[in-house]
Amino acid sequence: MSKEKIAMVGTPCGIMAASKIQHYNDSPIYFKIGLFCMENFSYLYFTKLLKELDLTMDDIEKFRIEKGYAFFNLKNGDQVKISLSKAKTVVRKNCNICVELTSETSDISVGSIGSENGWSTVIVRTDKGEKIIKDAIKYKYIKAKELTPSQLKLLERIASNKKKANHENIEEREAKARPVLYQRDKTDKNIMEEISESNFDDLRANVINVGACVLCGACEYVCPEELILIKNTKPRKKRKECPPDCHNCFAVCPRTFTPVNLRNDLNKSIGDYKKILTVKSLKHNKGQDGVVVTTILDYLITKGIVNQALIVDKKEDLSWKPYAKLTKDIDEIVKASGTKYSVCPVFKPLKQLKEDVI
Ligand SMILES: Cc1cc2nc3c(=O)[nH]c(=O)nc-3n(C[C@H](O)[C@H](O)[C@H](O)COP(=O)(O)OP(=O)(O)OC[C@H]3O[C@@H](n4cnc5c(N)ncnc54)[C@H](O)[C@@H]3O)c2cc1C
Ligand code: SF4
Ligand code: SF4
Ligand code: SF4
Numbered sequence: 001m002s003k004e005k006i007a008m009v010g011t012p013c014g015i016m017a018a019s020k021i022q023h024y025n026d027s028p029i030y031f032k033i034g035l036f037c038m039e040n041f042s043y044l045y046f047t048k049l050l051k052e053l054d055l056t057m058d059d060i061e062k063f064r065i066e067k068g069y070a071f072f073n074l075k076n077g078d079q080v081k082i083s084l085s086k087a088k089t090v091v092r093k094n095c096n097i098c099v100e101l102t103s104e105t106s107d108i109s110v111g112s113i114g115s116e117n118g119w120s121t122v123i124v125r126t127d128k129g130e131k132i133i134k135d136a137i138k139y140k141y142i143k144a145k146e147l148t149p150s151q152l153k154l155l156e157r158i159a160s161n162k163k164k165a166n167h168e169n170i171e172e173r174e175a176k177a178r179p180v181l182y183q184r185d186k187t188d189k190n191i192m193e194e195i196s197e198s199n200f201d202d203l204r205a206n207v208i209n210v211g212a213c214v215l216c217g218a219c220e221y222v223c224p225e226e227l228i229l230i231k232n233t234k235p236r237k238k239r240k241e242c243p244p245d246c247h248n249c250f251a252v253c254p255r256t257f258t259p260v261n262l263r264n265d266l267n268k269s270i271g272d273y274k275k276i277l278t279v280k281s282l283k284h285n286k287g288q289d290g291v292v293v294t295t296i297l298d299y300l301i302t303k304g305i306v307n308q309a310l311i312v313d314k315k316e317d318l319s320w321k322p323y324a325k326l327t328k329d330i331d332e333i334v335k336a337s338g339t340k341y342s343v344c345p346v347f348k349p350l351k352q353l354k355e356d357v358i
Contacts, residue, residue: 004028004353006326007300008310009293010216011037012103013094014346016254017218019105019262024251025222028353030306031128033293034103035339036111036121038065038162043321043342045090053080057319062288063341066112092343093211094255096169097180100264101159104271108133108296112289114147114155115278120290121147121155122279123270130274132296132305141299142292144277152276160269167266181206181256191257198250199242200228208234212255217324217345219249230345287337294337298330311336312346324349 006028008018015034021027047057055072062073070087072080103109107129114121122144124130136142147155170180186194200219207213219235220228227238228249235249250256258264264271281291283298297309308328313336315321322340326349327333 004308005030005306006308006310006350007031007033007297007306008346009033009035009297009312010103010310010346011035011040011214011343012100013037013098013214013254014216015103015106016100016258016262017214017216017252017347020252020254020259021218021222023259023262025248028350029310031132031300032103032106033296034106034109035293036102036109036113037098038101038158039088039091039095039098040343041087041090041341042092046087046342049082049087049090053082055080057321060320063320063339064288065341092214094214097166097173097212098214099163099166099170099183099266100271101162102155102270104264105262109270110279110289110292113158114151114276115289118290119278119280120292121151122277122292123273124275124277125271125273132300133277133279135303136296136299139299139303140282141295142279142281142283142290144279147276147278151278155276156269163264163266163269178206178210180212182254182258184257186257188260191259194257195247195251198247198256200237200249203235203250203253203256204237207253207255214254215343215345216254217347218252218254220345221347221350222248222252224248230348284334284337286334288339291337294334297333301328301330301333309333310346310349312340312344314340326350326352 008029012034015032018029018032059074060072061075064071068084069081070084102123107126109123110120124133137144170183213234217230220230227240228235279290279292281295284291284294287294300306308326310326311333312322313325315323320340322342322344324344324346
C-alpha cells in the first residue's frame with residue numbers, strides 16, 4: 001500500500017489515466033477531482049493565434065470559454081474575444097476523439113456549465129466524494145444549492161453533444177486509419193490478453209503516432225525501468241529493450257483499452273452520479289469559477305484527509321504554460337487556481353515518490 005495520500009485535479013483524460021493506474025496497481029492517488037473539459041489547445045498554436053490579434057500570452061489575465069466565444073481578459077483591463085470556431089482551429093487533435101465532458105471516473109467533477117457566474121457545478125459520484133462535500137459544507141469551506149432542472153438539462157445536452165460529435169469523428173478516423181483502442185467493446189479478459197502482448201512499441205503505434213496521445217504522462221510515471229521521457233511534445237523511449245513481462249505503459253494509458261467498469265456509456269451523457277450541486281467557495285475568491293477546486297484541496301490538506309495535492313500551475317518564465325506540481329502548501333494551491341487551456345504531463349511529479357512507482 002502506498003504511504004502517500006494524494007488528491008489530484010485533472011481533465012477527464014488525466015482522471016481516466018489515474019483510474020486505470022488505480023485499477024491495475026497500488027496508487028498514491030486517494031481523491032480525484034475531475035474537471036469538465038470540452039477541448040484543450042496547443043500552447044504553440046494558441047500563441048500564434050494570439051499574435052494575429054497583436055497579443056501575447058503575457059498580456060492575458062484570464063482565459064474564459066463561454067457561449068460560443070473564447071474571452072481573453074487582459075491585464076490592462078480590456079477584454080478581447082474571438083469566436084470559438086476560430087479558437088477550435090488550434091485544438092489538439094486528440095481532443096476530437098474524446099467522448100467525455102465531465103470526468104466520469106472521478107470522485108467529484110467540477111465545471112462551469114450549468115452554474116451562474118462565480119459558481120461551479122459539482123457532480124458528486126462516489127461515497128468518498130459525497131462525504132467530503134458534505135463535510136466541507138458543514139465546516140463552512142463551501143456553500144451549495146441544488147442545480148435546477150433547466151441547469152441540469154443544459155449540462156446534459158452539452159455533454160451529450162460532445163459525445164455524439166466526437167463519436168462521429170472516431171468513426172470517420174477508424175474508416176481511414178487504426179481503431180481508436182479506448183472505444184473498443186472488449187471483455188476484461190480480452191483486454192488482459194491484449195495487454196499481456198503489448199509494450200511501448202504498441203503504445204507508439206496505436207496512440208502516440210496517430211495523434212491520440214493526451215500527454216498525461218501516465219506512461220512515463222509507471223515505467224519501472226525509467227525508459228520513457230516526456231519533454232515538450234510526446235513520450236519517447238530510450239533505446240533499450242523492455243523486460244518481456246512489463247506492459248505497464250500500455251495498460252494505464254487512457255487511450256488504450258478501457259476496463260469495463262471505467263468505460264463511458266454513450267447513453268449516459270454525464271455518467272453515473274449521486275447528486276449534482278452548484279457550489280461556491282466561502283474561503284477563497286480568486287479562481288476560475290466558484291473556486292471550488294482550490295477550496296476542496298485546501299479542505300483536504302488542512303483536515304489531514306490527504307497529505308499532498310497534485311495540481312497544475314503556470315510557469316513563471318513562460319506565461320500560461322502549465323506544469324504539474326505536488327504540494328502540501330495551501331498558498332501554492334491558491335496560486336495555481338484558474339484554468340490553463342493547454343496540456344502538461346500531470347503525473348510527472350509523482351516520479352519523485354520513487355517508492356510508489358509500480
Ligand atoms: C483544458 C480545460 C478545459 C475546460 N473546459 C471546460 C468546459 O468546456 N466547460 C466547463 O464547464 N468547464 C471546463 N473546464 C473547467 C473550468 O474551467 C474550471 O476549471 C472548473 O469550473 C473549476 O473551477 P474552480 O473555480 O472551482 O477552479 P479553481 O479553484 O480555479 O481551480 C482550478 C484547478 O484546476 C487545475 N488546472 C488548471 N488548468 C489545468 C489543466 N490544464 N490540467 C489540469 N488541471 C488544471 C489547477 O490545478 C487548479 O487546482 C475546463 C478546464 C480545463 C483545464
Ligand atoms: S482529450 Fe482533450 S477534450 Fe478530452 S479530456 Fe483530455 S484535454 Fe479534454
Ligand atoms: S519497461 Fe514497461 S513501462 Fe517501460 S517502456 Fe517498456 S513496457 Fe513500457
Ligand atoms: S501515451 Fe503516455 S502520455 Fe500519451 S496518453 Fe498514453 S499514457 Fe498519456
